[in-house]
Amino acid sequence: MQRKKTKKIKIGNVFIGGNEPILIQSMLDKPFDNIESNIKQAQELEKAGCQILRVAVPDLQAVKVINILKRSVKIPIVADIHFDYNIAIESIHAGADKIRINPGNIEKNNLLKIANICSQKNIPIRIGINSGSVNKKFLEKYDNTADAMVASAKEIIDLFENFGFDKIIVSLKSSDIYNTIAAYEKMSKICDYPMHIGITESGTENYGIIKSCVGIGSLLTRGIGDTIRVSLSANHVKEIEVGYQILKSLGMLNCVEVISCPTCGRCTLDVKQLALEIENFTRNIRKKLKIAVMGCPVNGPGEARDADFAITGAHGTGLIFRKGKIIKRVPQNKLLEELKKLIFEL
Numbered sequence: 414m415q416r417k418k419t420k421k422i423k424i425g426n427v428f429i430g431g432n433e434p435i436l437i438q439s440m441l442d443k444p445f446d447n448i449e450s451n452i453k454q455a456q457e458l459e460k461a462g463c464q465i466l467r468v469a470v471p472d473l474q475a476v477k478v479i480n481i482l483k484r485s486v487k488i489p490i491v492a493d494i495h496f497d498y499n500i501a502i503e504s505i506h507a508g509a510d511k512i513r514i515n516p517g518n519i520e521k522n523n524l525l526k527i528a529n530i531c532s533q534k535n536i537p538i539r540i541g542i543n544s545g546s547v548n549k550k551f552l553e554k555y556d557n558t559a560d561a562m563v564a565s566a567k568e569i570i571d572l573f574e575n576f577g578f579d580k581i582i583v584s585l586k587s588s589d590i591y592n593t594i595a596a597y598e599k600m601s602k603i604c605d606y607p608m609h610i611g612i613t614e615s616g617t618e619n620y621g622i623i624k625s626c627v628g629i630g631s632l633l634t635r636g637i638g639d640t641i642r643v644s645l646s647a648n649h650v651k652e653i654e655v656g657y658q659i660l661k662s663l664g665m666l667n668c669v670e671v672i673s674c675p676t677c678g679r680c681t682l683d684v685k686q687l688a689l690e691i692e693n694f695t696r697n698i699r700k701k702l703k704i705a706v707m708g709c710p711v712n713g714p715g716e717a718r719d720a721d722f723a724i725t726g727a728h729g730t731g732l733i734f735r736k737g738k739i740i741k742r743v744p745q746n747k748l749l750e751e752l753k754k755l756i757f758e759l
């Protein structure tokens with residue numbers, strides 16, 4: 414899979430796009446006037462690995478939260494603005510590292526006022542299209558939502574480019590996976606700006622995770638996406654955890670992937686427990702490794718051929734494989750200990 418090369422854009426102390434790693438975002442969900450809870454959630458998300466943090470700024474009074482967050486966490490803060498361009502301008506002055514605007518609800522001349530200040534301060538703008546708030550004129554003109562979303566974003570891209578502003582990030586989110594993919598694919602063909610991807614309003618924890626994995630995963634396998642947000646009606650720390658798991662499953666993270674068989678009647682090993690223990694043990698290792706835990710030697714070695722290490726049960730004993738070849742035969746209760754030694758040696 415070839416990742417689409419997009420323009421590299423600086424946001425606070427990180428970069429999005431180009432060859433930079435795909436960054437994981439989330440958003441605060443506390444009332445803006447409850448400062449303590451905003452700080453607490455921001456710090457929890459940062460600790461969980463959130464790399465860019467967005468906060469809704471519904472009115473001028475809420476702007477103060479930007480400055481407070483800037484002093485509370487090190488990750489870039491994005492001000493999410495709807496309707497009133499003055500809030501965007503005040504948020505920039507308060508220290509926001511990026512502005513997210515919804516072009517469907519701010520007038521063009523006011524968008525240019527925001528772009529003007531962002532240009533002076535070297536701050537990027539995300540043109541954040543949501544299928545639910547696409548300007549009516551585009552919905553009437555196009556017979557499908559994806560085309561309407563792309564046209565809506567392109568109008569503002571052209572507006573900003575003609576003005577001389579090109580620190581742009583684009584998002585085209587829908588709660589419908591097919592619309593989302595179609596919109597990003599079309600946009601990816603006509604512009605090189607970094608893409609913020611996600612499935613909006615994906616749902617409650619379990620279903621939302623599945624929907625986000627399918628949608629975000631589909632886009633990433635097409636080479637589209639420079640930063641992701643998993644949107645869940647759940648604790649937002651979960652969004653970060655799921656974001657990392659998505660990137661890990663696609664080999665886009667420097668970390669250990671533990672694969673394990675589902676087990677069946679041939680299983681001679683406690684696969685479920687061993688896989689969990691290996692996952693816990695390797696959680697903080699920053700090296701790309703694949704470790705397979707297979708229940709028996711019938712399909713195990715073959716299925717684990719691509720793994721750096723594999724363990725299987727075999728007639729009362731345990732086998733350890735390195736790149737598909739047996740390197741050790743040990744009692745099953747020693748498998749974990751021996752595997753840990755090999756990982757340490759590596």
Ligand code: SF4
Nearest residue numbers: 674676677680708709
């Ligand atoms: S590896 Fe063996 S135990 Fe596991 S699912 Fe395949 S055949 Fe069954």
